[in-house]
Amino acid sequence: MSRVRRIADVADLSAMRDDWNRISGKIPFNRFEWNETWWRHYRDDGELYVLEVRDDANRVIGIAPWYLKRNAAQGRVLAFMASGEVCSDYQTILCEPGREGDVARALADWLSDVRNSLSEWVTREDQDRWDLIEWESAPIDDQILREVAQQLKRRGAAVFQRRSDSCWRLALTESWTEYEARLSKSHRKQVRRAIRNVIEEQRSQFFTATNEAELEHGFALLVKLHQRRWTTKGEAGVFASSRFTTFHKQMMWELLQKDMLRLHWLDIDGKTVAAEYCIAGEDVTYCYQGGVDPAELEIEPGRISKIMMLKAAREEGKLAFDMMRGDEPYKPHWRAEEVPCLELRIVARRAVSRLRNRVWIAGGRVKRMIASRPQDHRTEQRPRDWQKLAGALEWPEVSTDGLSAGV
Numbered sequence: 001m002s003r004v005r006r007i008a009d010v011a012d013l014s015a016m017r018d019d020w021n022r023i024s025g026k027i028p029f030n031r032f033e034w035n036e037t038w039w040r041h042y043r044d045d046g047e048l049y050v051l052e053v054r055d056d057a058n059r060v061i062g063i064a065p066w067y068l069k070r071n072a073a074q075g076r077v078l079a080f081m082a083s084g085e086v087c088s089d090y091q092t093i094l095c096e097p098g099r100e101g102d103v104a105r106a107l108a109d110w111l112s113d114v115r116n117s118l119s120e121w122v123t124r125e126d127q128d129r130w131d132l133i134e135w136e137s138a139p140i141d142d143q144i145l146r147e148v149a150q151q152l153k154r155r156g157a158a159v160f161q162r163r164s165d166s167c168w169r170l171a172l173t174e175s176w177t178e179y180e181a182r183l184s185k186s187h188r189k190q191v192r193r194a195i196r197n198v199i200e201e202q203r204s205q206f207f208t209a210t211n212e213a214e215l216e217h218g219f220a221l222l223v224k225l226h227q228r229r230w231t232t233k234g235e236a237g238v239f240a241s242s243r244f245t246t247f248h249k250q251m252m253w254e255l256l257q258k259d260m261l262r263l264h265w266l267d268i269d270g271k272t273v274a275a276e277y278c279i280a281g282e283d284v285t286y287c288y289q290g291g292v293d294p295a296e297l298e299i300e301p302g303r304i305s306k307i308m309m310l311k312a313a314r315e316e317g318k319l320a321f322d323m324m325r326g327d328e329p330y331k332p333h334w335r336a337e338e339v340p341c342l343e344l345r346i347v348a349r350r351a352v353s354r355l356r357n358r359v360w361i362a363g364g365r366v367k368r369m370i371a372s373r374p375q376d377h378r379t380e381q382r383p384r385d386w387q388k389l390a391g392a393l394e395w396p397e398v399s400t401d402g403l404s405a406g407v
Contacts, residue, residue: 002061002106006128007050010039016052019060023096026282029088033254035065038082041247045069049078049130053106055099062103062144063094068130073363075131075356083136085244089167089286089325091137093144100144108151112349131353133346137164137325140340149346153389156349158357160386164343168323168336169284172314179310182335194304198268206308209263215256218263219249222275225291232294248277248289255279262312266305273301276309284320285313306334345386361386 007013013036020032028034039048046069053062066078082088095103111130133152138145153159172179180188198204209218223239230237239245255261262278262285273296277289287309292301313321323331325341332338347357364386 002102003054004106004110005052007052008048020063023094027090028279028281029090035081037251038086041243051107053103061096061099064107074360076129078130078133092142095144100147104147104151107148108155112155131348135344137341138344152346158347159389160345161342162384162386164341165325165327166341167325167339168331169339170321170336172318172320187333194300198304203269205267207265215252218265221265221272222277222291225275225293229291229294268299274305276305284322285318286322286324
């Protein structure tokens with residue numbers, strides 16, 4: 001029989017490092033260092049709610065890396081650590097391969113207040129209560145998330161879904177010549193012109209931080225270029241948040257120690273025009289954040305920087321380059337393939353939790369109706385109303401036409 005324990009103290013969290021990384025898989029955003037560093041900078045947002053699952057041999061076979069945030073409208077909400085402002089992709093429940101069913105059942109039992117003895121009922125504290133589980137971007141093919149949602153629904157929880165922004169990933173298994181041939185005719189022409197007129201003419205230099213001094217320099221460039229780009233558009237830019245900035249500065253140092261940081265900057269004709277913050281997983285390079293000089297857009301710094309990053313990832317032997325979440329048109333333009341994702345809300349079976357959810361969803365629909373304009377309906381390609389799953393839960397196939405509404 002699997003046992004579940006809630007980790008609510010940071011000292012107990014630190015002791016989980018080895019087991020956490022053992023079952024975290026290949027994605028950097030699921031590693032202990034990313035989540036623990038996030039907690040040190042964002043702990044004021046809630047309280048730890050990490051659930052550890054052990055088997056009969058006392059071996060850790062699963063970890064739900066969550067925290068609990070309190071919301072006047074929605075109650076006590078469980079969300080993934082490092083979600084929200086930091087926008088970590090491919091977050092999941094960590095699980096030893098082959099133990100997905102055991103972990104899902106154990107978590108669902110614990111979350112549904114299913115207990116094996118009277119003593120466990122008596123000692124259960126009200127502070128473990130939750131009203132809503134919120135997953136902001138769940139890949140459709142994630143087996144453990146699907147299984148946990150299924151198990152909770154069978155125990156009386158209500159599950160709602162809607163389409164979220166996709167992630168986008170470009171395979172690097174072909175040669176550069178073969179890759180170029182797959183680009184559209186116009187894009188292929190632009191890429192070849194950039195290589196011929198800038199890179200082969202040795203007008204560009206592409207740098208990668210390898211030590212602390214270069215990290216400091218590259219980080220300053222990244223912040224400056226990113227903020228300059230967005231403030232010229234009248235927007236704040238992500239580095240306007242002090243917590244976001246200090247989190248990533250610390251995280252970059254952690255990644256540098258493990259040879260996982262790919263902090264690049266690009267000079268053209270002696271001037272820095274682009275900076276890129278990437279993270280190297282075992283097989284995949286993840287392009288997390290970037291910035292370009294808005295005064296130099298005519299020389300296409302973004303395109304040249306992308307070419308250099310793709311070539312660098314290929315030279316390292318990476319199998320893919322991940323452009324991460326967001327349905328910006330440039331991603332399929334580079335022939336990245338869509339990784340469809342869903343946003344899920346799992347509502348506790350208590351009546352007050354269900355009521356809160358209905359009020360919240362209704363309020364969101366009213367806001368969209370008030371804000372909508374005729375042209376919005378012409379340009380919107382993926383309706384994102386919440387859909388309640390009825391009957392046996394089957395993970396849906398989500399097309400680019402989106403999901404039909406129906407709560």
